[in-house]
Amino acid sequence: MSKTAGNKSKALRAVLLAAVAAVLSTTAHADGSLAGKTVTLVTCGTSNPWCKVFNDQITSKLKDAGVKVNVLENDFDAVLEVQQMNEAISQQPDLIMVEPADDKTLVGSAKKAKAAGVPVLYMDSPADPAIMDDIAFQVIADNVALGRFAGQNIIDGLRELGLKKANVIVISGTKGSTMVQDRQRGFEEVMATAPEYKVIDVQDGNWDPVLSGNIAQQLFAKYQSQGGIQAVRAEADYTAIPVIQAARQAGMKVGVAEGGLIVSGTNCTKAGIDSIRAGEMYGTATEDAFTQGEYTVDAALKFLRGEKVEKTIVVPEYRVTKATLGQYSEVCSKG
Template identity: 50%
Template sequence: MAVITMFGLAGCGSSSSGSTKSAAGGASSVAGKQVTLVHCGDVNPWCAVYNKTIIKGLQAKGVKVTYLQDPFDVSLEIQNLQSAIASHPNLILVSPTDDDSLVPSLQQAKAQNVPVIIDNSRPAAAAVNDVSATIDADQSSLGTYAAQNIVEGLKAEGRTSGNIIAITGADATATSGDRMTAFKAELAKYPSYKLVEVKNGNWDPALTGKIASQLFAQYQSKGGIQAAYGMADYMANAVIQSAQQAGLPLGVAKKGLIVTGSNCFKVGIDNIQSGKQFGTATQAPDAEGQFVVQWALKFLQGDKIPKTNLNKEYRVTDKNVAQYAAACSKA
């Protein structure tokens, strides 16, 4: 398993490894090659920056890129993947919406000698041998950091117990699943803090806000909600807005709701700086896109790359937010 750091000590989002030079050195060999992206649509703010970064990075080396969008629509994603296979490009990059639903298509791609790399997730177990590689964030660390943020925030308020909710991304992907597995494992170390609800927000801030409002009302007579995990910063912001509408205090200074995110965004950085959000973690879309470009270029130039390539992620709180503010404000 290869790990490359995209956020250095200065949080600048640049790699500390030599893989960028290696990829750049083989730039002439990738010119004219064709890559098809089967990715989440640009209606999602994280996906928009992520996709733009990958496309721009590949095109800068002369790669011809086709981008097929599926805004977390499983049927459309399968249709797009089938279309991509039929065009027989040099590489297909797939960011799954539903891991299991892609298995037959991934098996078909392998049978037709069309290489596929899964990015921002990992393939279902049944398709592990059908993909050339995985390029992913360290999703487990993101889940662990979110739980650490919540525990640290609750302790800072002097709370020895509390009800916690989590509103996740697309539950049919390892992206959400790996984060929640790690999140639950970390919380299990502190049994007095209870994870009372886990709901699928499908990476949608409007749905996230609606779910949060419902849960705040539901638990009003059951001790209330003391902490919340919105799986992306824009989801955490939706939770914050719902809490404000419900008249709930926010943050340690007010002994209010402790909120954490992941997938750092400018809105998350702003909320941390204002005290409304306790913390987040990296996985900024441009840094993750650059990470994909590095490995995709190496693959296209014929280098043998590791089967699994995980980008290192970092926890962000008010103690180090200045270090990551610039890198986390690209979306």
């Protein structure tokens, strides 16, 4: 073969290789492959049952899309979370996804991330209004609605018991979280429509099942000589169950059928659904981990692909009672 023919052959081979590379590149883009992209997930720990389902849903879909995921877990520890945000920023990922333990403490972190050119996605709980220009976007629950649903559960349960007055307590998630504050605001709005039922105490259970159960036990004893407690709003199903256990240990009856304590949860789970079926927990609401994770990760993937994403995405939420179990038990039972 002549030198000229050899050069032509090499040139043709180069053209073919370039064409193949272009096809592969186009195919990868069409498949939505995000190989080479990195995400740091700063989130609640998987020792929390809701968080485990939420985190697994997000990480599995990110990895399926080719994204490298680094997970930094905390148990709603605001101080640790700030440290983790600093670590995440130093890694310079394509996106930081954070589940805020306390929105106020993360203000500085969000501003630092923006200055470093690292986009931040707030998950589940809304960002502090002071940093809305500093974050990329947020995917949040309709927390005011969730609080309203809990209020309606409490009022309906107490009225089914025929009570003309009642003492109600709240064992909340981390009080510094805007999410928790929004839920409490929605709850109080609805409770104000039934002034005969008084919210006499609100305690911070920090999303911790053991702590929430212990607080319930203490409050049952504290108010025993002051008319007792007739209803409890727990921040999540997995904290409502320990409240019911504490009531049983205190010798209290639970549920409408027993003429006992009315309990409402939120963040529905299989345990909560089973408790409603058993007539112990009166009701709950969605904000289930699977759906919340699905909305969040889908928005993150769109962002990583360079697609337009709304600044605030609100996940629709629904009230769950014995009457609506057929509609929501399946999705709630994934958690």
